[in-house]
Amino acid sequence: xxxxxxxxxxxxxxxxxxxxxxxxxxxxxxxxxxxxxxxxxxxxxxxxxxxxxxxxxxxxxxxxxxxxxxxxxxxxxxxxxxxxxxxxxxxxxxxxxxxxxxxxxxxxxxxxxxxxxxxxxxxxxxxxxxxxxxxxxxxxxxxxxxxxxxxxxxxxxxxxxxxxxxxxxxxxxxxxxxxxxxxxxxxxxxxxxxxxxxxxxxxxxxxxxxxxxx
Amino acid sequence: xxxxxxxxxxxxxxxxxxxxxxxxxxxxxxxxxxxxxxxxxxxxxxxxxxxxxxxxxxxxxxxxxxxxxxxxxxxxxxxxxxxxxxxxxxxxxxxxxxxxxxxxxxxxxxxxxxxxxxxxxxxxxxxxxxxxxxxxxxxxxxxxxxxxxxxxxxxxxxxxxxxxxxxxxxxxxxxxxxxxxxxxxxxxxxxxxxxxxxxxxxxxxxxxxxxxxx
Amino acid sequence: xxxxxxxxxxxxxxxxxxxxxxxxxxxxxxxxxxxxxxxxxxxxxxxxxxxxxxxxxxxxxxxxxxxxxxxxxxxxxxxxxxxxxxxxxxxxxxxxxxxxxxxxxxxxxxxxxxxxxxxxxxxxxxxxxxxxxxxxxxxxxxxxxxxxxxxxxxxxxxxxxxxxxxxxxxxxxxxxxxxxxxxxxxxxxxxxxxxxxxxxxxxxxxxxxxxxxx
Amino acid sequence: xxxxxxxxxxxxxxxxxxxxxxxxxxxxxxxxxxxxxxxxxxxxxxxxxxxxxxxxxxxxxxxxxxxxxxxxxxxxxxxxxxxxxxxxxxxxxxxxxxxxxxxxxxxxxxxxxxxxxxxxxxxxxxxxxxxxxxxxxxxxxxxxxxxxxxxxxxxxxxxxxxxxxxxxxxxxxxxxxxxxxxxxxxxxxxxxxxxxxxxxxxxxxxxxxxxxxx
Numbered sequence: 001x002x003x004x005x006x007x008x009x010x011x012x013x014x015x016x017x018x019x020x021x022x023x024x025x026x027x028x029x030x031x032x033x034x035x036x037x038x039x040x041x042x043x044x045x046x047x048x049x050x051x052x053x054x055x056x057x058x059x060x061x062x063x064x065x066x067x068x069x070x071x072x073x074x075x076x077x078x079x080x081x082x083x084x085x086x087x088x089x090x091x092x093x094x095x096x097x098x099x100x101x102x103x104x105x106x107x108x109x110x111x112x113x114x115x116x117x118x119x120x121x122x123x124x125x126x127x128x129x130x131x132x133x134x135x136x137x138x139x140x141x142x143x144x145x146x147x148x149x150x151x152x153x154x155x156x157x158x159x160x161x162x163x164x165x166x167x168x169x170x171x172x173x174x175x176x177x178x179x180x181x182x183x184x185x186x187x188x189x190x191x192x193x194x195x196x197x198x199x200x201x202x203x204x205x206x207x208x209x210x211x212x213x214x
Numbered sequence: 215x216x217x218x219x220x221x222x223x224x225x226x227x228x229x230x231x232x233x234x235x236x237x238x239x240x241x242x243x244x245x246x247x248x249x250x251x252x253x254x255x256x257x258x259x260x261x262x263x264x265x266x267x268x269x270x271x272x273x274x275x276x277x278x279x280x281x282x283x284x285x286x287x288x289x290x291x292x293x294x295x296x297x298x299x300x301x302x303x304x305x306x307x308x309x310x311x312x313x314x315x316x317x318x319x320x321x322x323x324x325x326x327x328x329x330x331x332x333x334x335x336x337x338x339x340x341x342x343x344x345x346x347x348x349x350x351x352x353x354x355x356x357x358x359x360x361x362x363x364x365x366x367x368x369x370x371x372x373x374x375x376x377x378x379x380x381x382x383x384x385x386x387x388x389x390x391x392x393x394x395x396x397x398x399x400x401x402x403x404x405x406x407x408x409x410x411x412x413x414x415x416x417x418x419x420x421x422x423x424x425x426x427x428x
Numbered sequence: 429x430x431x432x433x434x435x436x437x438x439x440x441x442x443x444x445x446x447x448x449x450x451x452x453x454x455x456x457x458x459x460x461x462x463x464x465x466x467x468x469x470x471x472x473x474x475x476x477x478x479x480x481x482x483x484x485x486x487x488x489x490x491x492x493x494x495x496x497x498x499x500x501x502x503x504x505x506x507x508x509x510x511x512x513x514x515x516x517x518x519x520x521x522x523x524x525x526x527x528x529x530x531x532x533x534x535x536x537x538x539x540x541x542x543x544x545x546x547x548x549x550x551x552x553x554x555x556x557x558x559x560x561x562x563x564x565x566x567x568x569x570x571x572x573x574x575x576x577x578x579x580x581x582x583x584x585x586x587x588x589x590x591x592x593x594x595x596x597x598x599x600x601x602x603x604x605x606x607x608x609x610x611x612x613x614x615x616x617x618x619x620x621x622x623x624x625x626x627x628x629x630x631x632x633x634x635x636x637x638x639x640x641x642x
Numbered sequence: 643x644x645x646x647x648x649x650x651x652x653x654x655x656x657x658x659x660x661x662x663x664x665x666x667x668x669x670x671x672x673x674x675x676x677x678x679x680x681x682x683x684x685x686x687x688x689x690x691x692x693x694x695x696x697x698x699x700x701x702x703x704x705x706x707x708x709x710x711x712x713x714x715x716x717x718x719x720x721x722x723x724x725x726x727x728x729x730x731x732x733x734x735x736x737x738x739x740x741x742x743x744x745x746x747x748x749x750x751x752x753x754x755x756x757x758x759x760x761x762x763x764x765x766x767x768x769x770x771x772x773x774x775x776x777x778x779x780x781x782x783x784x785x786x787x788x789x790x791x792x793x794x795x796x797x798x799x800x801x802x803x804x805x806x807x808x809x810x811x812x813x814x815x816x817x818x819x820x821x822x823x824x825x826x827x828x829x830x831x832x833x834x835x836x837x838x839x840x841x842x843x844x845x846x847x848x849x850x851x852x853x854x855x856x
Binding site: 228231232234235238239242243246249304307308311314315318319320321322325326329330333335338339342 | 447448451452454455456458459460461462463465467469470477478479482492493496497500503504507510511631
């Protein structure tokens, strides 16, 4: 009743719509982060100036910046995966949904970290923060393993060496974020600094990008 | 003045734009849910730690999670319907708008449920919450009946057996959410638990997906 | 240097991107409306129940509903216009931006109306509310006149009778919303009711839709 | 293993997805601006009317309007650049991310300026505000230089004279916003007025648009 052609076309359309929905979620999550930065209120005849107040809320800017580049790195990775994925099935839709669940959650631990980074209980906030990223790294791996296992959802012309190279690189994410997670129990600054390094590492040297692998 | 070809192309473009707009609304509604989770504030020398405060607001996480997977299931269903719908007309645009009206409303009953689930008046919140989902299930049925009735907006090559199978499955939604709605008057936990089961049932076993039906 | 073909393709791509951006703005504005509905807070041992508090904030639901369907009607109209528009130029981009300026503004007068509809100063809120819609109706006319004047941005195969029919219908919008605007100075309920009727009229009988015009 | 054709198609798809993601971020940032305008609260038997309160918060409307048109101008420019860009690489993705970082940040300095424009410390707010725009202008230049340098990411059929004309025009942005930035240290009104003039200049006379250059 349906020819192979129509199946291919509809597969491409469905993949496209999943990308569009995911892009929407990434774009909104990354833009909502700014709502966490509050305008400071100067009281009556405060001896402290506005500039001082603005500088004092540096944790908000730091958390905004860290969450922004981490979500951006995730979006770039998501974007790259979909250049290899040619079909989606229902399980994949929901695994992608699991990833988006953690991505939409990011503004909460970001605000939590910004509020408590200088507080005696900063560790709790840092554990929740790095724990969220650990969950995202795990969901990303699940998504990729499911799609690439036996070329389940990949295009036939995707290079086997490329798939294995992505496999190897993806194995790095969860242990790295697990390390940041455990670091949070010991030293907040070290954990946040390590997460920042991880994101910058992916920005500047990550070789997942096809342009570099060909 | 217009050939059949141009009509088909414009029909596809219009359907595409409706999907894009709906995707945007789904993506924003699902991402706004996180704004309902508030960063807890530790007062001066509180004997209660941050971890305790974070755990105490478990209703917020539960409501976030339940609303997230329910909206995700709806989005997947919407996505699947549009693989069969090939044309839109003005009435369909507004029926789809009715569905989106209830979807954009979801963050409010979610926040309401999170705030009152441990309160003596939790039943009111649970009734509003499950009532919203009942409205969504009804709007979904209306949308599908309108599109599928006499193949009004379906592609000609859509299998009749498939349409009837969707019809049967869609009949389950309203009574199931009606049951959750009535349960809310009797027992809040049972109603919320049943809604959770419903969403997870659709995630794990729902057979609406073409991949399983072919 | 550029062939007519590449110009046509790029024109279509540019129009598509403008539609996507506008759809995003409409979708976000329509979804942000729900943030205006606040969860009511029960104080200590209040003699008033949650249900009573929820019912008492009916102006929020009314304003949410009215703004939702009005933005939806605008989106449908915008959607329909773009089935005739085949090119965009820079002026059109900014006229469309003017329309979006007023559309993104809608959540503010909506929240204002919800807060003050039962207050002695409700008229001020209703004037701002209906004034915003008047501006939208004017921006819509400006956009359509600019695009349709001398077929500046329309496809060549768009029926002249259709263009004139849209012209006539568009002439109705500004006076109707001007009437709602002046009504707001006299009677708030009448103005809000009239705006509601206008939106429902466009939903149920508006004949702008091609399906009805062919 | 991959033909030139498939590379071209995938390049177009990737460029398209980057545009869609960027459009989403622009659309959300521009729509979130309205959340900064707060509904004024009348206290008990205040001698001041609602109208007076609404008028008194003119800095909010001014900041909303200025930020709206500035983001709109940026979006139009982004839109235009992408009519010349035919490929993306990973560095470009992150340079675009840098631009989006500053764009999503805009609602914060907007709210800051609205709150402090009549305060003795208005200069601090104006410096942050114009500094944000300076960063955006710099990021835009970086993005364009990277893409256009040696036609790295441009289509082959893009006119060399056009590229040089854009180069020249882009050189104007950073010094102009640098001027607004320094002006903010001296006179807030002058700096804000100059930013407004800049945005309106781009709206009314900017000749970046291809329609005018051909």
